[in-house]
Amino acid sequence: MDTLVRVTDLSRRFGRQLVLSDVNLCLQKGEVLGLLGPNGAGKTTCLRLLSGLLAPTTGRIEIEGMDLARDPIRAKAALGYLPERPPVHPELRVDEYLTYCARLRRTPKREIDEAVFAAKDRCGLSNSGGRLIAKLSKGYRQRLGIAQAILHKPRVLILDEPTEGLDPFQMRELRGLIRELAENCGIILSSHLLPEVQAVCDRVVILHEGRVQLDADLADNQPGNVWRVKLGGQANAERLADLPPVAGAVAIGAEGFQIDLFEEAGSADLARAIVEDGLDLLELVPERSDLERVFFDLIGVEETT
Numbered sequence: 001m002d003t004l005v006r007v008t009d010l011s012r013r014f015g016r017q018l019v020l021s022d023v024n025l026c027l028q029k030g031e032v033l034g035l036l037g038p039n040g041a042g043k044t045t046c047l048r049l050l051s052g053l054l055a056p057t058t059g060r061i062e063i064e065g066m067d068l069a070r071d072p073i074r075a076k077a078a079l080g081y082l083p084e085r086p087p088v089h090p091e092l093r094v095d096e097y098l099t100y101c102a103r104l105r106r107t108p109k110r111e112i113d114e115a116v117f118a119a120k121d122r123c124g125l126s127n128s129g130g131r132l133i134a135k136l137s138k139g140y141r142q143r144l145g146i147a148q149a150i151l152h153k154p155r156v157l158i159l160d161e162p163t164e165g166l167d168p169f170q171m172r173e174l175r176g177l178i179r180e181l182a183e184n185c186g187i188i189l190s191s192h193l194l195p196e197v198q199a200v201c202d203r204v205v206i207l208h209e210g211r212v213q214l215d216a217d218l219a220d221n222q223p224g225n226v227w228r229v230k231l232g233g234q235a236n237a238e239r240l241a242d243l244p245p246v247a248g249a250v251a252i253g254a255e256g257f258q259i260d261l262f263e264e265a266g267s268a269d270l271a272r273a274i275v276e277d278g279l280d281l282l283e284l285v286p287e288r289s290d291l292e293r294v295f296f297d298l299i300g301v302e303e304t305t
């Protein structure tokens with residue numbers, strides 16, 4: 001596997017406040033990694049460290065094997081970065097701004113037009129070259145922010161809250177773009193929204209108070225055909241386990257049960273079997289994955305058991 005980013009024992013202090021502590025993570029080629037955490041968890045600080053804007057207090061960041069602290073120019077050449085607020089200049093037109101960014105990236109003069117054309121094409125801005133940035137919608141500004149980040153075809157793309165403030169339609173479009181871009185590089189993005197990360201990422205790292213709480217593959221984090229029910233009447237786990245669609249049942253709390261269904265069965269089969277058995281069905285919800293449980297526990301949403 002192609003490891004694009006390797007972070008080892010990273011920490012950062014601001015004065016006496018330890019904002020990030022012992023962060024370890026890896027990014028592989030083709031992967032979209034979500035850095036998920038509530039406000040103030042340290043996501044932006046982590047991404048600023050990864051992009052080389054901020055120096056770590058301790059720890060090491062390698063970009064394609066290059067040490068970001070020792071070989072910053074070469075390592076940063078492999079990085080594209082979209083900060084929380086896209087660094088666009090409202091008084092410029094899209095083409096002017098991207099040309100300016102390409103110059104900052106030291107793109108050879110004869111390659112600038114082609115780089116600007118390709119970045120606009122990837123980000124759905126092909127018809128917007130002459131538009132004044134001040135007049136672009138939030139979604140288009142975000143696209144422009146991504147376009148400046150990919151102008152030099154970086155192998156690693158760092159996106160800080162890329163869909164923040166977008167409407168649902170713009171969000172869906174941007175997620176599609178992120179997935180497309182990941183075909184040629186690796187992407188780390190931050191978000192405080194679990195569904196956002198579930199929709200676009202392959203892997204998630206949950207940060208809380210500057211520490212990694214979970215590093216998990218999202219494909220491995222599907223709870224499967226497992227359901228939570230709340231029942232009235234004389235319910236017990238043995239009785240539930242005897243129902244035709246049920247492979248196993250465990251009691252959780254006073255009236256709650258976690259129920260594992262056979263592969264071919266669905267929630268409707270379970271509901272029918274419970275009611276036909278004479279039990280009162282008070283609640284039936286899909287079981288949360290480990291990821292959902294860790295995340296909701298951290299942000300303080302209580303589990304109903």
Ligand SMILES: Nc1ncnc2c1ncn2[C@@H]1O[C@H](COP(=O)(O)OP(=O)(O)OP(=O)(O)O)[C@@H](O)[C@H]1O
Nearest residue numbers: 014017019037038039040041042043044045046192
């Ligand atoms: N330059 C700075 N100087 C001092 N403290 C800072 C600085 N930057 C961040 N912090 C502090 O570090 C902590 C983490 O902030 P950070 O912006 O990294 O979190 P975040 O997870 O990105 O939050 P949000 O989702 O609200 O953007 C906060 O307590 C913040 O006040």
